[in-house]
Amino acid sequence: MAYEFISVERDGPVTVVTLNRPDVMNALHSPAHHELHDAFDAFAADPDQWVAIVTGAGERAFSAGNDLKHQATGGGMGLPPSGFAGLTERFDLTKPLIAAVNGVAMGGGFEIALACDLIIAAETATFALPEPRVGLAALAGGLHRLPRQIGEKRAMGMILTGRRVSAAEGRELGFVNEVVPAADLMTAARRWAAQICELSPMSIRASKEAVFKGLDEVSLAAAMAAQMRYPAISAMLRSEDFKEGPMAFAQKRPPQWKGR
Known part of the structure; x- marks a missing residue:
């Protein structure tokens, strides 16, 4: 299937899904959400695909989240049933997901990563839920997943300030599994995927x-x-x-x- 805003690569039993809007820091709008919904539907249904890696195109961003400029100019922001990025409300996916965070993961971008089972981060990655700075709230799962993953007080320290957290601090807080040099990010993510694929x-x-x-x-x-x-x-x-x-x-x- 041809996609405009994402790319999908299959390498043996591993699917790599890349958010491909680097000109807007991989921020997502309605057409991108629906492409991701279709891509993850295909991954879930394919018996030969066992693990998926999600990453962002370019060096600046994993995803800056919601495309606010698109929204501000009247663009539709409709979501598929599976939620933001076709993932945040996909509660029935039992195949493992790895987020390979290559840069900024803000707002919905962080919520995509939190919806994955593992987060591998480049040293240059940063994370935040800054929605209150623009009159919004992290309603694509961030307000619920982050406290469950790192505890209430640690999560509230991020949520109530909207502050940015480095990859190293993310590992200390407990939501990042491994931090690696940016050049080694996909190698590390594929290593984790290979380890999973050694098991049933x-x-x-x-x-x-x-x-x-x-x-x-x-x-x-x-x-x-x-x-x-x-x-x-x-x-x-x-x-x-x-x-x-x-x-x-x-x-x-x-x-x-x-x-x-």
Whole structure:
């Protein structure tokens, strides 16, 4: 499928989605949101794609978030059902997502990264939820994901000031997994993706689903009682991979994962 505002590359079981509006620091408008929705729908539906990496074109920005100039000049800001960037309300995606943050991740750009499972950041990356500076609020998940990921007080320290946080501080706060030189960013992101792909994709999806659905349960006991009803766990238990893993271990050979 041809895209105008993003690019999609497939390398084995890894999909790389690049926000491709560098002239506006990869800020997103309605057509870009809908392209991303379609791209992530395709990724979710493709049994041969196991992990996705999301990054931004150019050296300046991952994404500056909402395209305010487009909005101010009367451009439509309609979102797909999956939310900002086709991700922030995509709650049923069990395949892992890696954000490779190559520069500014502001507002909705930070919310895209927070919607991913891992954040790998270039040393030059910066993060913020500055919406109150322009009379807005981070309603694409930032106000909810950030406290869940780093704790209430740390999150409120960012939210109530709109301050910028460096990649190094982001790692200290706990929302960044690794900080690398800018030139090494995609190599590092692909390394994380390769490590994930060494494992059973059925197990990875079951694990991700159990983590996030379990956090919504009222207690640890309730989460453990409910997990056997989760679709990805049921799929794992019925899969070829569920048989292949123990067989490969017994035969002292690398497993041949099928993802089904």
